[in-house]
Amino acid sequence: MVAALAVVTACLLLFHRAVPNSVVRLGSLLESFLPWLGLAVVALLVPALLRRSATASAALLLPAAAWTYVFGGLLLPAAEPGPDHLVVVQHNVSDENADPAGTARALASAGPDLIALEELTPPALPLYERALAHGYPHHAVRGTVGLWSKRPLTGTRALDIKPRGITEDWNRALRTVVDAPRGRVAVYVVHLPSVRLGPGGLGSARRDESAGLLGSALAAEELGAVVLLGDLNGTVDDRGLAPLTTRMNVAERGFALSYPAAFPMARIDQVMARAATVGRIRTLPATGSDHLPVVARIAFGLPAGR
Structure with missing residues (x-):
């Protein structure tokens, strides 16, 4: 279950545009809070450690990598602006x-x-x-x-x-x-x-x-x-x-x-x-x-x- 949820989280991060917007504007709702999906990694890590599941722990690397790919750049230092x-x-x-x-x-x-x-x-x-x-x-x-x-x-x-x-x-x-x-x-x-x-x-x-x-x-x-x-x-x-x-x-x-x-x-x-x-x-x-x-x-x- 933990591994499956980790895969779903990674897919939502990478392919959020595929979530339909025709019903209750679900796609826009997801995208409004997309960075917060990173908390799912933390939440899923607890049962993975309690179960000592190597499969679940390895699966959690997928959403962690997906979040880093999508949002990690926002955390990098900014370049110094020029004079203009x-x-x-x-x-x-x-x-x-x-x-x-x-x-x-x-x-x-x-x-x-x-x-x-x-x-x-x-x-x-x-x-x-x-x-x-x-x-x-x-x-x-x-x-x-x-x-x-x-x-x-x-x-x-x-x-x-x-x-x-x-x-x-x-x-x-x-x-x-x-x-x-x-x-x-x-x-x-x-x-x-x-x-x-x-x-x-x-x-x-x-x-x-x-x-x-x-x-x-x-x-x-x-x-x-x-x-x-x-x-x-x-x-x-x-x-x-x-x-x-x-x-x-x-x-x-x-x-x-x-x-x-x-x-x-x-x-x-x-x-x-x-x-x-x-x-x-x-x-x-x-x-x-x-x-x-x-x-x-x-x-x-x-x-x-x-």
Whole structure:
């Protein structure tokens, strides 16, 4: 039994795309927590040792090797970035955050060039603006998302990624251009629809639809260098974000589990790039949000594509 479960775990790690998504979006649900399958190796090791089973112990090498193959690279040291790079912070600040000014100061203390925020509310927005005004003289806000920058911003516009069926005002994406060290970079700040787990499975249809609209916008982007920052309500392994992950590079190092802040289980706050490399991504200390902020370095001058 232990050996059989070890083989199944290894297969799920290596062939998770084969798990169907047509029923209760089981595939996306598995992929949302895929790294946690590594705990199965630990759990199965106990009965294998108690039984003193050479077969079971040998079988456990399969999921251990599979996990290392899929995720081991995230644990390696990150290369030192060159001079042409941007440091970015991505944070869903929560529309229930009781300390917007303190949150803004905590994010700025990391010294990023760009700070992307989601779930901005009209009462809290002036507090963020005042707290970030000194270090970040350039900022743009559209709806509930915003970007603060040390460098000039131009051509800011709202981006329509609203799924069908939402009739109320819903503006959760913007596109702007940053004057970066290597030239102009298109920066997208987005907040994809929430995902809910219920009796019918993983409720991700609206998120997937919105990701598809965003993917089309990225494909049509004329600038070569692109940075995507946002709460995508999905992990980079989740096939629902394939319209984005097939067009953009994701972080090469670091897990940076960001949600929920009290006990992070998954990184749904993402930093992606085109014609650039996203180095190590890591979390910052908790703020007044139910998400943890994430920070990453982006190095430019590399070919587009994942």
